[in-house]
Amino acid sequence: MRIFITVAVVALTVAISTTAQAFCGFYVARADTSLFNRASQVVLVRDEDRTVITMANDFQGEVEDFAVVVPVPTFIERGQINVADRALIEHLDAYTAPRLVEYHDPDPCARYDLRKNSQVSDAALPSAVQESDLAGRSRGVTIEASYTVGEYDILILSARESDGLIRWLKENDYNIPRGAESVVGSYLKQGMRFFVAKVNLAEQSKLGYSYLRPLQVAYESNKFMLPIRLGTLNAKGKQELYVYALTRTGRVETTNYRTVKLPSNTEVPEFIQTEFAGFYRDMFAKQTLQENERAVFLEYAWDMAWCDPCAADPMSQDELRRLGVFWTGDGSNGRIAPSQAQNVFVTRLHLRYDRDHFPEDLMFQETGDRQNYQGRYVIRHPYRGKTSCDASQYKTAVRERQEREAQTLANLTGWDIDEIRSKIPGIDGVRSEPGVTPWWKRIWQ
């Protein structure tokens, strides 16, 4: 059996959803996690010392080869591990994804409409594995509990020495990457514990899932952190990680790395409608480099009760509870709160990491910041219908706007400005070429 040590596992692809209309522009597309390869997603539900973590990554391969060794900040017992529905993370991804919105310029000859509509509003903006038990004890590794949850066999390990744990894992056919021993040893000395999850094929076929569902762990610890070091050991190149933090108070940020807001609420050329995925990928890559590849990026921070524009509906009370939001209305007494969640603030963080640039685990803190932020990119379609008046002033303004959009796009992505300009359809067949058009031509137009 081949085993992968990492934080999380499961393949995720999300289709672009249907168009939704909202005050803050017409929503047209989103940049969800399926844009990036090797993307892990982690949901951290945190309030005071209580944490519920849900882990999913895009494991590609035969499920029988899959197993994961998960470090947890504290000792956990049987029953603290659960399997979640993948649709929950898909929904959270869709809800928080950076979004593209569009506006249509009205007829410039209807001045009343122009003033009213053309402003872009920013404000709204136990089948057990018992055979190895005895051998394990001799290595200083005790299997505290072994049971089956959903399609996973879970082994909760108690070990004092890293070499014992590593030897035990190797003897049980787990493929351990080089360097794991020192990291495991470091974690053990810091009081962290481990569990192993591997796929139980019989259970999986009984349940009928063709993919791996996310694992969930609930624990109580004052460490508000995410162990990423093991995951960097067997990684080829950089990995993408999305952290969705659900808290009661406000935005979550990293305390040992810089948390940076991605440029947002910017106007980009119309053709981005068909190239949004490429635009977002390249913009993210450029911003990462600008921050010396050491920053964590904020993609979304919003009160879960609403959204504007909505890339997907906010999550329901029931979905949030299944993700581990334990403080929302308790359905057990029969009085379920309104279907949309209250008092839940979501933060979406995105980082591209490797061992060199992120040597330390991610440490977080919850802030009191409840200001809404979203990755939102705007396209504005010029009015191309027939005009009943002299619209030359409007057309000049559009050309200037298109040039501004081209420069913004070039700045954000590093794309070639001339190539961008060539993709921008001119208005009335005249392309925006402010560098070529002499300034005096505009005086007597």
Next chain:
Amino acid sequence: MRNIACHAAKLRDPRFYQIAVLGLLLCYGIVVLDFGVRWQNALAILAAAQITQFLGTRAAGLGRFDPMSALITSMSLTLLLRTDVIAFAVLAAVIAIGSKFLIRIRGKHVFNPANAALVSLMLISDKAWVSSGQWGSAAIGALALACLGFLVLTRAKRSETTIAFLTTYAFLLVGRALWLDDPLTIPMHQLQNGALLIFAFFMISDPKTSPDARVGRLLYGIVVASIAYTIQFVFYEPNGPILALIMSAPLVPLIDALLQGQVYRWKQPAGNPVAQTKGVF
């Protein structure tokens, strides 16, 4: 001639350098890092600090109103405090300057003003916080901060606290990494923290709230670093240094009682201090 002498005397006041460096850091933070300083908060802190300083000066019966220290406190607060509630920004400034006048032992104020305000607000509400990661860890940036900060310290001639603090903290972090068998890139990354350096060079170094004797200051730096490390790496709570400083501050009068030294006065850096306890804010 008198004018020149007057300017020369002013330049000996290390607070000018401190204001210049803090101003540079603020500009760097706002323009380059864009780390979320709200101008409304900055103005509110500035105004509230000066008003409190003025009222405090009058209430304490001190002759001359000196805006310099309150300005430094305002800048430190603007650099470190994050809140969306402007009332908390005002409250922070009032607590900071007010604590200087109200909490005094043997003629010295006990708490570093900005430190007292930060901790009080974090205790009162979850709407105020310190973003310790916002400076990033770019090595060059850290070095620049350290050098600029050191300039301030050398003018103040009381760098022992900072040196003792940073040395002890670095020693503990490297020791931890060796014990855990972690690569040394981890303690290096932990030390390249802008907020840690700002704390070390602009907060713990405050000559008014550190012990008078040199040995006392060394001891004090070691104690603060040890508590900061414990908070951060044993209890895994953020803001270790800031919390450690407020916890250690009551030790200063004790250290002063045990170890004789000279009370610090602004404008009299090193060499020619005058032991005067009144009117020194």
